[in-house]
Every structure is written in structure tokens, then in C-alpha cells.
Amino acid sequence: MSNNIDNLLHEERRFPPSAEFTAQAVGQASLYADSKKDRLGFWDKQAKELLHWHKPFTRVLDWSDAPVAKWFDDGELNVAYNCLDRHVLEGRGDRVAIYGEGEPGDQRVYTYSELTAEVKRVANVFLSLGVNAGDRIAIYMPMIPEAVITMLASARIGAVHTVVFGGFSADSLRSRIDDAEAKLVVTADGGWRKGKVFPLKPTVDAALEANGGGSSVTNVLVVKRGENEVAWTEGRDLWWDDAKAGVDAEHVAQGFPAEHPLFILYTSGTTGKPKGILHTTGGYLTQAAFTHKNIFDLHADSDVYWCTADVGWITGHSYVVYGPLANGATQVVYEGTPDAPHPGRWWEIIEKYKVSILYTAPTAIRSFMKLGREIPGKFDLSSIRVLGSVGEPINPEAWIWYHDIIGGGKAPIVDTWWQTETGGIMIAALPGVTTLKPGSAQVPIPGVVIDIVDEQGVPQDKNSGGLLVISEPWPAMLRGIWGDPVRFQETYWDKFGDKYFAGDGARYDRDGDIWLLGRVDDVMNVSGHRLSTAEIESALVGNNIVAEAAVVGAADETTGQAVVAFVILKKSHVDDQTPEEASALLRKHVSDQIGAIARPSKVYIVEELPKTRSGKIMRRLLQDVAEGREIGDTTTLTDTGVLSIISAQVH
Ligand code: PRX
Numbered sequence: 001m002s003n004n005i006d007n008l009l010h011e012e013r014r015f016p017p018s019a020e021f022t023a024q025a026v027g028q029a030s031l032y033a034d035s036k037k038d039r040l041g042f043w044d045k046q047a048k049e050l051l052h053w054h055k056p057f058t059r060v061l062d063w064s065d066a067p068v069a070k071w072f073d074d075g076e077l078n079v080a081y082n083c084l085d086r087h088v089l090e091g092r093g094d095r096v097a098i099y100g101e102g103e104p105g106d107q108r109v110y111t112y113s114e115l116t117a118e119v120k121r122v123a124n125v126f127l128s129l130g131v132n133a134g135d136r137i138a139i140y141m142p143m144i145p146e147a148v149i150t151m152l153a154s155a156r157i158g159a160v161h162t163v164v165f166g167g168f169s170a171d172s173l174r175s176r177i178d179d180a181e182a183k184l185v186v187t188a189d190g191g192w193r194k195g196k197v198f199p200l201k202p203t204v205d206a207a208l209e210a211n212g213g214g215s216s217v218t219n220v221l222v223v224k225r226g227e228n229e230v231a232w233t234e235g236r237d238l239w240w241d242d243a244k245a246g247v248d249a250e251h252v253a254q255g256f257p258a259e260h261p262l263f264i265l266y267t268s269g270t271t272g273k274p275k276g277i278l279h280t281t282g283g284y285l286t287q288a289a290f291t292h293k294n295i296f297d298l299h300a301d302s303d304v305y306w307c308t309a310d311v312g313w314i315t316g317h318s319y320v321v322y323g324p325l326a327n328g329a330t331q332v333v334y335e336g337t338p339d340a341p342h343p344g345r346w347w348e349i350i351e352k353y354k355v356s357i358l359y360t361a362p363t364a365i366r367s368f369m370k371l372g373r374e375i376p377g378k379f380d381l382s383s384i385r386v387l388g389s390v391g392e393p394i395n396p397e398a399w400i401w402y403h404d405i406i407g408g409g410k411a412p413i414v415d416t417w418w419q420t421e422t423g424g425i426m427i428a429a430l431p432g433v434t435t436l437k438p439g440s441a442q443v444p445i446p447g448v449v450i451d452i453v454d455e456q457g458v459p460q461d462k463n464s465g466g467l468l469v470i471s472e473p474w475p476a477m478l479r480g481i482w483g484d485p486v487r488f489q490e491t492y493w494d495k496f497g498d499k500y501f502a503g504d505g506a507r508y509d510r511d512g513d514i515w516l517l518g519r520v521d522d523v524m525n526v527s528g529h530r531l532s533t534a535e536i537e538s539a540l541v542g543n544n545i546v547a548e549a550a551v552v553g554a555a556d557e558t559t560g561q562a563v564v565a566f567v568i569l570k571k572s573h574v575d576d577q578t579p580e581e582a583s584a585l586l587r588k589h590v591s592d593q594i595g596a597i598a599r600p601s602k603v604y605i606v607e608e609l610p611k612t613r614s615g616k617i618m619r620r621l622l623q624d625v626a627e628g629r630e631i632g633d634t635t636t637l638t639d640t641g642v643l644s645i646i647s648a649q650v651h
């Protein structure tokens with residue numbers, strides 16, 4: 001990594017904003033000055049200007065119960081009202097909220113009026129099923145408008161949603177349902193992916209049947225989308241359309257306190273068990289709306305925005321649902337994969353809807369680069385005026401390709417650093433202000449205070465690096481880990497006391513711009529998705545043939561990192577299959593246990609693992625092996641010969 005970053009820091013290309021862009025930009029340089037002068041006053045102003053408050057707040061931040069922040073806590077608001085009703089009441093009801101594009105090419109358009117009407121009905125469905133404020137709703141859906149409607153209907157009644165990405169397994173779904181004690185699951189029969197219907201409802205059934213069947217769930221609400229056959233549990237399962245037909249059309253949104261929970265989203269940590277990251281309403285929505293508007297330069301009456309993330313991830317929460325809809329944006333919601341039915345599908349969508357703001361991940365850009373510029377070249381992408389990137393560092397080569405081929409050589413690229421825990425963007429350029437630097441996320445957004453510190457917590461200066469910390473509480477920060485205050489304290493706060501430890505390494509360049517260097521813990525980043533080495537190791541050792549397993553993230557040209565596993569088989573099972581068969585079987589096993597995103601790209605069957613005298617597996621050395629690098633310091637190993645044997649096996 002360090003060689004890499006030295007090369008990167010020599011990146012000399014600079015892209016200042018054009019005078020035309022700056023002249024029309026939503027976010028002007030004064031935002032920095034205002035936030036520096038009075039940080040809390042700045043957020044106070046944003047919260048009042050961007051949101052409707054059922055009851056105005058008088059307090060901005062209460063940090064007396066640190067590290068659990070309270071923002072705007074004596075105020076009341078309704079998140080769904082902010083995303084829907086007020087746009088209708090203020091005369092924007094006919095504006096398109098969602099262009100829903102199905103993978104097979106079917107289209108469903110919702111104006112703000114129509115979306116509001118849908119959400120009201122679904123809110124009434126939830127209430128009729130006995131789901132009330134504070135109850136949890138698990139959502140396991142394809143990327144169709146109903147997923148957005150479900151999240152907003154949950155918010156509207158003050159329920160707490162937990163969206164589980166549709167690619168996760170029955171086991172993963174079940175553990176999240178159990179941890180959140182969800183009362184209701186909302187799903188679909190199936191959704192479209194890569195030209196086929198992939199079933200979802202059967203996975204929900206399997207999840208609920210596991211562990212002897214008893215669970216916190218009383219109902220399963222099912223959207224008809226895939227038209228695939230599904231099993232039905234009478235009394236528990238309900239079709240979405242039938243349920244909607246049986247309830248009132250009107251629902252009046254009430255205000256909830258600003259610290260009322262909005263959602264729990266599970267993400268990987270350094271241990272095997274995913275963490276339920278808890279977000280609340282007032283501060284979260286303020287930062288989601290502020291960043292969406294200013295970082296993407298949103299002109300809500302003319303832009304067409306498209307964020308390609310799935311609602312199963314935080315990017316889908318903040319920048320498909322809450323930020324854009326709070327700002328009254330018009331956006332595309334696309335169900336499928338980028339290559340179905342043809343590799344130009346995304347560019348076709350941009351041409352069709354005249355998308356002007358595109359927000360996606362470097363891994364997608366790198367896979368398009370591989371396919372060649374001829375594919376986007378067949379489509380009219382001239383509507384594009386702002387590009388965004390998220391999830392992992394964007395290497396300068398991909399940055400330039402994105403800028404030239406997709407952005408027509410003129411659209412600014414905002415590289416946005418943030419996390420499930422931060423709730424909203426934390427580091428990014430302001431496209432009308434910042435001179436862009438390919439590969440660097442650059443500067444904290446206005447109102448956010450970030451430092452890079454050394455191991456002792458001493459802030460670093462230009463030209464030096466260390467660990468990224470967030471030094472002051474921010475509006476969209478997580479309010480805890482669901483049901484686990486101790487883990488919350490230990491994971492983020494024990495290391496530096498009052499500064500939030502993000503888990504990322506970072507460095508300032510000579511101008512003081514920030515370059516992200518990847519995780520410093522046992523969390524991998526595969527295609528912009530967070531995976532835990534421990535979680536995959538525990539899935540592997542859960543298989544009958546495995547004695548021991550070690551997992552590392554190895555550098556990968558397209559996906560950033562790839563999951564590579566080293567496995568020792570149980571003596572009693574070594575001869576049951578060839579190493580190739582064992583490897584294939586274990587890759588599938590991980591996919592079945594956790595989900596396809598966690599499937600190792602390689603599983604090496606080995607005889608030993610490199611261990612220290614205290615028995616700790618040296619993953620760092622395995623990473624060297626997996627990346628074909630010279631092997632680092634091996635002096636603490638019990639047996640240095642182990643590594644040459646493993647290396648010989650791998651290469
Ligand atoms: O390592 C950082 C990386 O993704 C991690 C957060 O992952 P997750 O919670 O899944 O959220 C991803 C989407 C917000 C971070 O700790 N990361 C995210 N964005 C960037 C990034 N690394 C470098 N540059 C980015 N722009």
C-alpha cells in the first residue's frame with residue numbers, strides 16, 4: 001500500500017471548476033466560512049432551511065451523554081412528511097419523484113403526489129398489522145419502487161426499518177431479524193437480476209423456518225414482482241396489493257422526536273457478528289439532505305439524479321431514499337445489473353432519462369473500463385453534468401476514464417468518503433468550489449471536523465499520515481449499535497477517547513488534501529462492500545471438513561479487494577475429495593451461509609497456517625502471499641518454513 005500511495009501522491013493533474021459551473025453552483029465557498037465561524041449555528045440553519053419541523057427545536061447539540069449524541073432533540077419531525085407531503089403541499093406534486101426502471105425494461109413512474117398516496121396506504125397497512133412506532137420491520141426486496149415506499153411508510157409511522165440486502169442468505173437474514181426482533185418482513189416473490197427472476201420469498205420462508213420456526217415475526221407482506229411460484233403460510237403471509245386494497249387512503253403524519261430511531265442497518269465489523277448500526281431522524285435527515293444538495297449540486301427542478309446503489313446498503317438509504325426525496329429530486333431507481341440484457345444498459349438508462357447526476361462506485365467504473373469505451377460511446381451521455389464516487393478509493397486511472405468517457409471531459413467528479421456509521425458524506429469536494437485532484441477525497445464537508453492522528457492520537461500535518469478520526473460529533477452520526485452499547489464504546493471510542501475512530505488509514509498530501517488508504521482493521525472492502533474476515537472464517541470452520549481457516553482481502557484490479565481463504569482440512573476428511581473439489585465446495589458453502597458477495601475468489605487448501613508463538617494467525621503474511629508480494633517480517637513465526645510451503649502451493 002505504501003508504494004502505491006507514494007505513486008498516487010505524485011498525481012499532478014488538477015481540475016478546477018469552470019466559471020460557468022461555479023456561477024450556478026448550489027454550494028458556494030461561503031459554506032466553509034460560515035461553518036468555521038459557528039459550527040453548531042451552521043447546522044442549526046441547515047436543519048431549519050432544509051426540513052419541515054412539526055415542532056421547532058431550540059437545542060442544536062447535546063453531547064452530555066457522549067458518545068451518544070442528541071441533535072435538535074427537543075424538536076419533532078416526520079421523515080416521510082419531509083420526503084413527500086410537503087413537496088405536494090408546496091406545489092411540487094406533479095414532479096416525478098421516481099422513474100422506476102425494471103431490468104426487463106418495464107417502467108413505472110411515480111410523481112410526488114402518487115408516491116405520497118402509496119406511502120400513506122402502506123403506512124395504514126402496517127398499522128393494521130399491529131406494527132406501531134418503535135416496532136421493527138425487516139425489508140428484503142429487489143430494487144423496485146416498493147422498496148422505497150416500504151422504507152418511507154415505516155418512517156411515517158415511526159417504525160424502525162432494517163433493510164437486508166437481497167443477496168444475503170437465509171441465515172444472514174434470520175440473524176438480523178432475530179437481533180432486531182422484527183415483527184414484520186416485507187419482501188417480494190422475486191426480482192429481476194441478470195436476465196432471470198431470482199426468488200426472495202423462499203429465502204424469507206427458509207429464514208423463518210430455521211431454529212425450529214419460532215421467531216419475532218408475525219406477518220410477511222409480499223410484493224408481486226417476479227411472478228415466480230411461492231409457498232404460502234396462511235395467516236402469516238399477505239399480498240401487498242390485497243393488503244393495500246383493504247385500508248384507508250388517508251394517513252396524517254405525526255411528528256416524532258428528532259432522536260426517534262429511523263433505521264438499523266447491519267454492517268460487518270472485526271468480529272464474526274454484524275453490527276446493527278442505529279440511526280435516528282432529525283440530524284440524519286439534515287445531513288443527508290445537506291450533502292445531497294450541495295455535494296451533487298442538485299437543482300431539483302431540472303436535474304435527473306441516479307444513484308446506482310441498492311437500498312440494502314447505506315448509500316441506498318441516504319442517497320436513494322432520504323437525501324434525494326427530502327430535497328424533492330427526480331431520480332431513477334433501477335432494478336437490475338449493469339449488463340442485462342446488454343453491457344450498455346446503464347448508458348441506455350442515462351440516455352433514456354437524461355440523467356444529469358450519476359453516483360456510483362469505482363468497482364463499477366473499473367469493470368466498464370475493461371469492456372471498453374465503445375460501449376458508452378454508443379449512447380448520448382451529454383445530459384451528465386456531475387459525477388459521484390463512493391465506497392473505496394477511486395484510482396486516478398478510473399477517475400480520468402469516468403471524467404472523460406462518462407462525464408464528457410467536463411463533469412466534475414466528487415469522490416465521497418463516508419461509512420454506514422457516519423450516515424452521510426463526510427469528506428468530499430464541493431464541485432463549484434474545489435479544484436479536483438484524481439484519487440483524493442480531499443476535504444471534510446462544511447460543518448464536519450476530521451483529523452488524521454498517529455497511534456497516540458496526535459494530529460498530523462501536511463505530508464504525513466496515520467489514522468482517520470472524526471473529532472467533533474456530526475448530525476448523521478450513528479447513535480449506537482443496536483442492543484450493544486459496550487461494543488459501540490469499544491469499537492469507535494476507546495482508542496482515542498472523544499474522537500471517533502473510523503478504522504481507515506489516511507494521509508495528507510502537501511496541500512493538506514486527504515487520501516484514504518484503506519481499512520486498518522480486519523474488514524475487507526470488496527466492490528465497495530464491507531466484509532469481515534472473521535465472519536467468513538467462522539462460516540468456513542462451520543463446515544464439517546474444515547479444521548482451520550484464515551481469510552484475507554487481496555488486492556484485485558476490478559473489485560478493489562477479493563476474498564482469499566487459506567483452509568486446513570480435518571485429517572479425517574482430507575481424502576474425501578481433491579483439493580479443487582474442496583475449494584469449490586467451500587466457496588459455495590460461504591455463499592450459502594452469508595451470501596454471494598462473500599464468496600471467496602480463491603480457497604487454498606493448505607497444510608499449515610503461519611502462526612505466532614501465541615497461536616495468532618499472521619494474516620498480514622498471508623496477504624503478502626495472496627498478492628504475490630515479497631513476504632514481510634516473519635521473525636515472530638513459530639515455523640518460518642510454513643510460508644514457503646504455502647507460497648509454493650499458491651503460485
Ligand atoms: O474504508 C472506507 C471505505 O468504505 C468504508 C465504509 O464502508 P460502508 O460502511 O460499507 O459504507 C460504504 C459507503 C459509504 C470506509 O471505512 N470507503 C467508503 N467511501 C470511500 C472509502 N474509501 C476511500 N474513498 C472513499 N470515497
